[in-house]
Amino acid sequence: MIDLAFFQIVSGALFAIGLYGVLARRSAVLVLMSIELMLNAVNLNLIASAAFLDPSRFTGLIIAIFVITVAAAEVGLALAIVLRIFRNRATVNLDEIDLMKG
Amino acid sequence: MPTMEWAWLIPALCFIAFPIIAIFGRYLPGKGSFLAILAIAAGFVLFLFVAYDRIDQGATGLDVFTREWFQAGSATLTWGIIVDPLTVVMLGLVTFVAMMIQIYSIGYMKGDPRYGWYFALHSLFAASMLALVLADNFLLLYVAWELVGVCSYLLIGFWYEKQSAAEAAKKAFVTTRLADVALLVGILLLFREVGTFSMMETFHQAELLMAGEDSLLSSGTALTSALLLFVGAMGKSAQIPFHVWLPDAMEGPTPVSALIHAATMVVAGVFLVARTFPLFEAAPDALLVVAIVGLATTLLTATMALAATDLKRILAYSTVSHLGLMMLSLGAFGYTAAIFHLMAHGFSKALLFLGAGSVMHGADQTDIRKMGGLAKVMPLTSFTFAIGALSLAGIPIFAGFWSKDEILLAVLEHRHWLFLAFTLLAVFLSALYMARAYFIAFRGELKEENRTAHEAPTSMALPMVLLAVLAAGFGFIALEWGGGFEGIGSFLFFDKAHGFEFNVALAVGSLVLALLAVFLAWSSYLKGKPYLSTLKSLTTPFPALAERGYFFDHVYQWTIDRVILVFSGFLGFFDRVVVNDTGVDGPANSVKRSSFNLRRHVTGRVYNYALVMVLGALGLGVAWWAMVAVG
Numbered sequence: 001m002i003d004l005a006f007f008q009i010v011s012g013a014l015f016a017i018g019l020y021g022v023l024a025r026r027s028a029v030l031v032l033m034s035i036e037l038m039l040n041a042v043n044l045n046l047i048a049s050a051a052f053l054d055p056s057r058f059t060g061l062i063i064a065i066f067v068i069t070v071a072a073a074e075v076g077l078a079l080a081i082v083l084r085i086f087r088n089r090a091t092v093n094l095d096e097i098d099l100m101k102g
Numbered sequence: 103m104p105t106m107e108w109a110w111l112i113p114a115l116c117f118i119a120f121p122i123i124a125i126f127g128r129y130l131p132g133k134g135s136f137l138a139i140l141a142i143a144a145g146f147v148l149f150l151f152v153a154y155d156r157i158d159q160g161a162t163g164l165d166v167f168t169r170e171w172f173q174a175g176s177a178t179l180t181w182g183i184i185v186d187p188l189t190v191v192m193l194g195l196v197t198f199v200a201m202m203i204q205i206y207s208i209g210y211m212k213g214d215p216r217y218g219w220y221f222a223l224h225s226l227f228a229a230s231m232l233a234l235v236l237a238d239n240f241l242l243l244y245v246a247w248e249l250v251g252v253c254s255y256l257l258i259g260f261w262y263e264k265q266s267a268a269e270a271a272k273k274a275f276v277t278t279r280l281a282d283v284a285l286l287v288g289i290l291l292l293f294r295e296v297g298t299f300s301m302m303e304t305f306h307q308a309e310l311l312m313a314g315e316d317s318l319l320s321s322g323t324a325l326t327s328a329l330l331l332f333v334g335a336m337g338k339s340a341q342i343p344f345h346v347w348l349p350d351a352m353e354g355p356t357p358v359s360a361l362i363h364a365a366t367m368v369v370a371g372v373f374l375v376a377r378t379f380p381l382f383e384a385a386p387d388a389l390l391v392v393a394i395v396g397l398a399t400t401l402l403t404a405t406m407a408l409a410a411t412d413l414k415r416i417l418a419y420s421t422v423s424h425l426g427l428m429m430l431s432l433g434a435f436g437y438t439a440a441i442f443h444l445m446a447h448g449f450s451k452a453l454l455f456l457g458a459g460s461v462m463h464g465a466d467q468t469d470i471r472k473m474g475g476l477a478k479v480m481p482l483t484s485f486t487f488a489i490g491a492l493s494l495a496g497i498p499i500f501a502g503f504w505s506k507d508e509i510l511l512a513v514l515e516h517r518h519w520l521f522l523a524f525t526l527l528a529v530f531l532s533a534l535y536m537a538r539a540y541f542i543a544f545r546g547e548l549k550e551e552n553r554t555a556h557e558a559p560t561s562m563a564l565p566m567v568l569l570a571v572l573a574a575g576f577g578f579i580a581l582e583w584g585g586g587f588e589g590i591g592s593f594l595f596f597d598k599a600h601g602f603e604f605n606v607a608l609a610v611g612s613l614v615l616a617l618l619a620v621f622l623a624w625s626s627y628l629k630g631k632p633y634l635s636t637l638k639s640l641t642t643p644f645p646a647l648a649e650r651g652y653f654f655d656h657v658y659q660w661t662i663d664r665v666i667l668v669f670s671g672f673l674g675f676f677d678r679v680v681v682n683d684t685g686v687d688g689p690a691n692s693v694k695r696s697s698f699n700l701r702r703h704v705t706g707r708v709y710n711y712a713l714v715m716v717l718g719a720l721g722l723g724v725a726w727w728a729m730v731a732v733g
Contacts, residue, residue, distance in 0.1 A: 022712050031709075094708050101706030 007048035014041035028082045028092040032075065039071045104151040106159070106185040107167050109236060112145040112152075112193060116229030120222050127218030132208075138221040139204045142228055146197040153190045161593050162187060166238050166302055177298065182238035184301065187594040188376060188441065192235040192369075195445050198572075199365035199452045200228040202565035206456050207357045209561035210463060220260060224361070227253035231366040235373060239299040240289040243377075247285065247338070247370065251278050254367050258354040270353035277347040281337020285374075288330025292381075295323050305380035312384045321385065328381050328388035331374060332395075339371025339425045342399045346654050348422055349406075352414040356459030359414060363421040364452035369444055372428045376441055379432070379596050393433025393517060397524055400426030404531035405648035408538065412468050413458050416539045420494060421451055423532060427509055430525065436512025437596035442580065443505035449576055450493040450502055453569040457487035460562055461543070465555035470539060475548030479555045482563055484544040486570040491540045493573045495533035496616045503613075504577035508591075510608050526615055533616035537623035546628055 014037055021034025043064045050060025086092050104111075119141035127134030156163070168182030183189075204224055211220055230249035237243035252275075259271025289299070296304050296318050310317035311324060335341075340348040348368065352359055362368060375382065375392060382389050400423045407419030424447045431440035458468075460483040467473050477484035493500035496507075506529060513522050558566070579590050591600040626634035638645045650656070 019716065023709055023716070026709075097708070098706030100704065102701030102704030 004048060004052040007052075008045060011041045011045040011048065014038075014044065026094050028085065028094055028097075029079075031094065032078050032082070035078075036071060036075065039067055043067055104148055104155075106152050106155045106165055108148060109152045109185050109189070109193070110167070110181075110183050112148050112197065113229045113232035113236060115141040115144050115148075116225045116232065119225040120229065123218055123222035123225060127222060130218075133218035133221070135204070135208060135217065135221040138225040139201065139208075141225055142197055142201045142204060145193075145228075145232065146201055149190070149193045149197050152185065153194065156185060156187070156190050162595070168238060177293075179241060179299065180239055181242065182300075183236040184238045185236075188373075189235055191441060191445065191594055192373060193232065195369075195448050196228060196231050196235065196365045199448055199569075200224070200231075200361060202569055203357045203361050203365075203452065203456070206360075206459070206562050206565040207355075209559045210357055210459055211355060216260070220257075220355070223253055223256050223260070227257065227361065227366055231370065234370055238301055240292065240301060240304070241299045243301075243374075244286060244289055247334075247374075248282065250338070250367055250370055251275060251282065254278075254351070254362055257358040257362075258351045260354055260358065264353065267353040270347075270350040274347040274351050277344055278337040281334050281344055284330045285334025285337075288327045288334065291323065291327045291330065292319075295319055295327075301377070305378075308380045308384040312380075319384070324381060325385040325388055328378070328385040329391060331378055331381070332388060332392055335371030335374045335429075336395060337371070338374070339368050339429065340399075340422045341371070341395050341426060341429060342402060343654060345399060345403060345422045346651075346658060349410075349415050349418040349651075352412070352418055356414065356455055356462060359418070360452045360455030360459070363418070363455060364448040368421060368425055369448065372425060372432070372440060372444055375429065375432050376437060379437055382432075383435075383596075389433050389435070391433075393430050393521065396426045396429030396431070396433055397521060397528075398426070399423070400430060400528045401524060401531070402648075402652060404528050404535065405644060406651055407535040408531060409645060409648040411471055413461065413470050413473070413539060413543060414455075414468055416470070416535060417451065417454050417458060420454075420532070420535060421447075423528065424451070424494065427506070427525070427528065430521070431509040431512050434509075434512040434516040434521070435596075436509055436516070438591050438594055438600070439505060439508030439512045441594055442508055442590055443502075446493065446501035446505040446573075446576055449569055449572040450490045450500075453486055453490035453566060453573050454494070456562070456566050456569065457483050457490060460558040460566065461555075463558060463562070465552050467552070470543045472549065473543040473552065474546045475544070476552060476555060477544040478548050479552065480544075480557050482557055483566070486566045487544065488540060489570045489574050491536040493577075495536045495620065496529055496612060497533075497620070498613065499574070499577065501573050501575070501577035504580040506612065507604070507609050508580065510612055511603060511605055514605065514608060526612060529612050530615040530619050533619035534623055537620040538627060541623055541627040 018034045018036075018038030018041060021037065022031050025031050025034060046060045046064045046067070050058060050064075082092055085097060089097065091097075116138075119137050123130075123134035123137050127137075130137065159165075164184065164186035166182060166184050168180040171179040171181050173179070204221065207220065207224070211217055214220060227250070230246050230253055234243060234246035234250060237246055255271050255275040258274050259268050261267045262271070292304055293299055296307050298304070304319075307317045307319045308324060311319045311321060337344045348363075351362060354362075382392065403419045403422040403426065407416050407423060410416045410419055424443070428440045428443050428447070431443060460480065461473070461476060462468055464480055464483070465473065465476060489500065493502035496503045498504075510522065510525060510529075513525050557563070591603070622633050622637070625631040647653070
């Protein structure tokens with residue numbers, strides 16, 4: 001029998017990998033992918049918790065669907081922004097995108 | 103028929119004329135000059151009615167008419183007029199002389215580019231002075247007082263394209279303004295003690311103080327405020343050490359000088375002391391100061407008049423000298439004599455200035471050394487000038503003789519004999535400089551360059567003749583005429599009426615001195631006798647000192663350059679370095695500097711922001727955990 005803890009460990013690991021990607025990657029596309037990874041880690045956690053703790057209710061599932069929807073919208077918007085930046089500056093390297101530097 | 107209560111209309115008419123001429127004058131025939139003359143003439147007619155009504159209702163009475171203006175706290179401010187003999191006399195002098203001078207100006211100012219503005223200012227000047235003599239409370243008086251100052255500034259600097267005229271106007275304004283500060287402080291001091299600006303209430307308190315009863319005024323306050331008021335009067339009446347502005351004020355058009363010297367501005371100071379005489383009487387020490395300042399002024403400026411060579415400057419110094427005499431007279435309790443002399447001098451001096459203006463107009467000269475023999479080409483001017491000069495020299499039967507005599511009498515009765523001795527010296531000097539000016543300018547050989555000089559036009563001659571009649575005959579109002587008229591002393595007086603008094607020894611003595619002065623001038627300047635040069639070398643170093651105006655101007659200039667400008671420079675430095683650079687710019691600069699340093703944290707790199715966000719979230723988590731664990 002697989003315990004809830006296993007799911008939570010996997011989910012936490014995924015989240016940590018995503019976080020590392022967001023902080024360490026220099027490519028905007030890779031950062032976006034890392035954010036997706038973090039979102040999916042959260043989804044996994046939600047669904048596992050819902051199934052293990054109270055299978056008769058599906059609150060966790062619905063929140064997971066919400067997260068997927070928001071993630072889809074977010075990716076659509078963020079990729080559009082990245083494309084515009086690439087058009088303008090011929091790069092998506094975050095080191096070089098520092099228009100807001102004081 | 104207009105009664106005394108209508109007196110307020112006299113200044114009001116002139117006040118109304120001012121904006122009309124200033125704004126619409128250019129569209130009116132004669133640039134609106136007739137409006138100014140009409141207003142002042144109507145004022146003169148009203149004065150006749152007011153004077154008649156005053157005499158009808160008890161000539162020596164005093165009536166006050168007031169309207170409430172507004173209330174501020176416990177103080178009520180009023181518009182109000184006093185109608186008493188002093189007011190009536192001043193109204194007559196101001197309206198008549200101003201009217202004469204405005205008629206004269208039609209000819210004198212012909213063709214001036216700002217002809218209309220000139221008449222507008224004349225109206226305002228006369229209106230301010232009339233309001234000043236009518237005012238029944240100190241606040242109204244102060245307002246009128248300052249208006250007089252502004253008008254004199256504008257008129258002295260009327261030809262402001264000329265550097266010297268602009269500077270003379272500035273000097274006149276600043277000098278009198280300096281003294282006005284004292285006047286304002288004095289008025290406010292009285293207000294604090296008495297609780298009202300009303301003159302009648304203030305004088306009532308002063309009389310209570312005199313009588314030794316309970317009064318809101320203490321004798322110390324009475325003395326302080328009387329002295330402060332007197333300092334204000336010294337500024338306007340050009341008493342030493344404030345006399346420096348008056349000779350420079352000659353830069354204005356000559357009729358303006360005539361107006362300033364005869365009817366407005368300089369007599370305001372004498373009027374103020376006369377009006378507030380109850381206060382001065384309650385503080386006898388202040389009156390002694392008035393007498394001393396008056397005596398010093400009259401002597402010093404008489405010698406300056408003797409040393410001057412510019413005709414208008416001689417007249418200007420002579421005015422200061424005679425104002426000193428008036429102050430001396432007030433300081434010697436000679437209230438009647440002072441106002442009597444004010445009027446006699448007013449008519450005479452207006453006449454003399456109009457004569458000087460006529461000379462400038464006809465011969466284009468102001469330096470008497472370049473004149474000479476003008477009587478041959480300008481007989482009327484010469485004749486009227488002679489009358490004015492005789493009047494000021496104190497020769498009977500002319501106006502100045504009677505008033506000067508009253509002053510001598512007052513000084514004899516109320517002051518130390520030294521005062522009388524110096525006053526007699528002033529009488530001698532006064533006759534000497536008038537005779538000198540007349541003989542050098544109008545008698546002797548006619549100079550070649552003055553052969554083309556011409557007599558004044560009618561509009562200028564008429565006022566001169568009318569004023570000459572007054573300068574010659576005005577003095578007789580001192581006498582008892584019978585038929586209910588017992589001389590000016592029974593109409594215009596302070597405390598108690600007195601008829602005409604005549605001290606034969608004093609009159610003969612002063613007359614001998616005056617005649618001696620005229621003889622000296624005649625023999626020295628026309629016959630070439632060396633009497634005066636002997637006198638001059640005997641009195642060294644006074645002639646040389648007088649020529650330089652006793653260094654008053656030099657001392658003031660030095661003070662301004664070395665003390666005031668240096669101190670102002672220091673204040674400016676303090677303002678720039680301490681207030682501005684340290685106090686204002688200092689904090690601003692430190693904010694700016696710290697902002698420059700702080701902006702480095704805005705890297706513009708998105709992963710930096712993300713890191714901070716994560717750390718923040720972690721921090722919140724730790725905080726929450728800590729709270730749960732502890733709490």
